[in-house]
Amino acid sequence: MRAIFTNGLTREFNGLTAVDHVNLQIEKGELFGLLGPNGAGKTTLIHMLCTILPPTEGTAKVAGFDVYKEPDSVRTSIGIVFQDPSLDNRLTGKENLDFHGRVYGMSKTLREKRIDEVLKLVELEDRANALVETYSSGMRRRLEIARSFMHHPEIMFLDEPTLGLDPQTRRKIWEHVQMLNKQEKITILLTTHYMDEADYLCGRVGIIDHGRIIALDNPKKLKDQLEGDIVSLEVPLPKKYAEIFRRRKYVKEVKIVGDYLYLTVTGSEKVVPKLIDIVARRGGKVRSVGCRSPTLEDVFIRYTGRGIREEEGGIKEQMRAHVRAHMR
Amino acid sequence: MSAQAIYVLWLRDMKWFLRAKARIISTIVMPFLWLAILGMGLGAVTQIPGVGNYIDFLAPGIVAMAILFNATMTGVSVLWDRQFGFLKEILVAPVSRISIMLGKTFGGTTTSIIQGLMLLFVAGLIGAKMPDPAGFFLVLLFMILLGIGFVGLGLAIASRITDPVAFPLVINFLIMPLFFLSGAIFPLGMAPEWLRVIAYIDPVAYGVDGLRGVMIGVSEFPIWLDLAILGIFSLAMVLLGAYLFKKMSA
Ligand SMILES: Nc1ncnc2c1ncn2[C@@H]1O[C@H](COP(=O)(O)OP(=O)(O)OP(=O)(O)O)[C@@H](O)[C@H]1O
Ligand SMILES: [Mg+2]
Numbered sequence: 001m002r003a004i005f006t007n008g009l010t011r012e013f014n015g016l017t018a019v020d021h022v023n024l025q026i027e028k029g030e031l032f033g034l035l036g037p038n039g040a041g042k043t044t045l046i047h048m049l050c051t052i053l054p055p056t057e058g059t060a061k062v063a064g065f066d067v068y069k070e071p072d073s074v075r076t077s078i079g080i081v082f083q084d085p086s087l088d089n090r091l092t093g094k095e096n097l098d099f100h101g102r103v104y105g106m107s108k109t110l111r112e113k114r115i116d117e118v119l120k121l122v123e124l125e126d127r128a129n130a131l132v133e134t135y136s137s138g139m140r141r142r143l144e145i146a147r148s149f150m151h152h153p154e155i156m157f158l159d160e161p162t163l164g165l166d167p168q169t170r171r172k173i174w175e176h177v178q179m180l181n182k183q184e185k186i187t188i189l190l191t192t193h194y195m196d197e198a199d200y201l202c203g204r205v206g207i208i209d210h211g212r213i214i215a216l217d218n219p220k221k222l223k224d225q226l227e228g229d230i231v232s233l234e235v236p237l238p239k240k241y242a243e244i245f246r247r248r249k250y251v252k253e254v255k256i257v258g259d260y261l262y263l264t265v266t267g268s269e270k271v272v273p274k275l276i277d278i279v280a281r282r283g284g285k286v287r288s289v290g291c292r293s294p295t296l297e298d299v300f301i302r303y304t305g306r307g308i309r310e311e312e313g314g315i316k317e318q319m320r321a322h323v324r325a326h327m328r
Numbered sequence: 329m330s331a332q333a334i335y336v337l338w339l340r341d342m343k344w345f346l347r348a349k350a351r352i353i354s355t356i357v358m359p360f361l362w363l364a365i366l367g368m369g370l371g372a373v374t375q376i377p378g379v380g381n382y383i384d385f386l387a388p389g390i391v392a393m394a395i396l397f398n399a400t401m402t403g404v405s406v407l408w409d410r411q412f413g414f415l416k417e418i419l420v421a422p423v424s425r426i427s428i429m430l431g432k433t434f435g436g437t438t439t440s441i442i443q444g445l446m447l448l449f450v451a452g453l454i455g456a457k458m459p460d461p462a463g464f465f466l467v468l469l470f471m472i473l474l475g476i477g478f479v480g481l482g483l484a485i486a487s488r489i490t491d492p493v494a495f496p497l498v499i500n501f502l503i504m505p506l507f508f509l510s511g512a513i514f515p516l517g518m519a520p521e522w523l524r525v526i527a528y529i530d531p532v533a534y535g536v537d538g539l540r541g542v543m544i545g546v547s548e549f550p551i552w553l554d555l556a557i558l559g560i561f562s563l564a565m566v567l568l569g570a571y572l573f574k575k576m577s578a
Binding site: 050051052072075076078080082084085086087088089090091095098099100102103104105147 | 330332333335336340343344347409412413414416417418419420421422423424
């Protein structure tokens with residue numbers, strides 16, 4: 001049985017198709033990432049999978065249960081961190097967790113044990129009895145994560161778990177996510193529009209744009225489809241060396257920009273020494289070398305013809321982070 | 329239905345209530361002013377036939393008022409939960425919407441009754457006539473029914489209205505006429521025929537009449553009738569709230 005299975009899953013909002021015939025199969029134990037720009041339909045998809053938004057078309061099964069027909073069974077099997085804040089700010093951290101434990105039917109002893117465990121995991125023990133009002137946004141996010149898995153869900157949904165957080169906190173959250181997946185054996189579906197996050201965390205990544213999954217594979221394979229790394233060399237007489245390099249079969253493309261050569265190559269780890277060697281044998285000297293692997297951003301560009309942030313601009317992103325920080 | 333879920337929603341309301349001191353005070357100040365100013369101001373020139381003292385007549389009406397206003401405002405907590413996102417946490421939990429609605433109803437009713445009792449106490453201090461110990465339990469029963477009915481109404485409205493600014497306006501628009509028509513501040517028996525007819529379809533009138541019957545022994549209807557009608561109203565509101573809650577989204 002698959003953890004998550006969707007068949008033509010679709011959601012429309014007054015004529016706008018937010019999620020467009022999505023077919024997803026996620027196996028048990030996977031850490032799956034949905035990567036897409038603002039408005040791609042990530043949150044809408046997650047809301048349908050966690051039963052709080054009915055699909056307009058298609059079906060979805062989570063933990064083997066139909067999200068529309070058996071919502072209660074789905075709800076018992078899942079844990080979720082929503083994109084937007086969902087804590088009760090007027091309760092303490094501990095009280096929020098206690099509330100959660102009770103509505104998920106945990107006994108008093110189990111609840112108390114588990115609350116201590118999860119608080120310790122997200123390193124919030126010492127602030128457990130303070131009102132959530134007084135927490136920083138990173139602390140709130142960690143509390144939400146602690147809450148989402150305290151009832152031992154089989155499957156977790158994390159909707160942009162690190163949006164608007166500083167790099168250290170993001171790292172921390174990444175560690176928690178990996179721990180949940182590896183140690184607690186929880187299947188995880190997370191959404192993000194951070195390339196590095198999807199790349200670092202996820203076993204498989206689905207790229208979603210305008211409600212459709214346009215590419216799906218493990219991050220390495222997605223990047224390998226671009227076939228090659230980009231190597232830059234600073235050399236004297238770039239034209240001369242360009243000619244020489246073009247004749248090598250492991251070099252796919254050569255571009256000259258000023259004193260620099262940009263080469264697209266496969267297996268750069270092996271190729272770069274050879275290139276330096278070639279230059280040296282002809283009496284030249286490589287002044288600098290740069291090597292960049294293609295990122296998921298390059299993959300996104302290849303499939304959509306534009307960058308993931310390009311059309312939204314950085315400003316909207318910043319505003320959202322700002323609004324979010326204030327809502328918390 | 330889950331007793332645990334009902335309990336924890338109730339518990340959450342209690343915690344809020346105890347932490348929001350300003351709210352507790354402000355919600356009894358207004359009915360208190362009504363009681364003090366109207367009671368003493370009008371009391372000096374008004375004698376209600378068959379009752380005598382105006383403040384004795386007024387006190388049950390103002391107790392009902394305190395409950396009415398607090399109970400309907402319970403709906404605000406739903407709007408806040410939606411606004412701050414906590415509603416999603418509640419709706420995605422494996423508990424029925426009925427449990428959620430009942431938990432909120434009991435929470436709101438409890439806080440309303442506490443405020444009703446505080447007002448009753450203050451009214452006693454001012455010199456209004458108090459019920460005897462047996463009557464006190466009947467007073468409590470009327471408070472509970474009024475509370476449940478109007479919490480249900482407030483929750484039903486809150487499940488439909490998502491604008492936190494509009495909600496209190498709608499509530500006031502609805503509650504004010506119900507209060508004025510209930511005979512809380514003047515005796516319905518002496519009102520013109522048309523007004524009395526309207527008052528008969530006002531559920532608050534039966535609450536006020538019942539409370540008054542118990543507290544000062546003067547009422548339009550027999551107390552059992554007041555209880556029955558109020559009971560039916562409360563049940564209807566809970567069912568309405570439960571129905572609308574079921575269809576609510578985050
Ligand atoms: N309740 C709603 N009513 C109308 N339109 C909606 C609603 N929710 C989402 N949409 C629209 O559906 C589309 C997808 O939105 P969604 O929130 O799923 O995107 P997302 O991928 O989560 O974006 P982000 O990265 O900004 O969170 C957007 O165009 C959005 O405007
Ligand atoms: Mg989103």
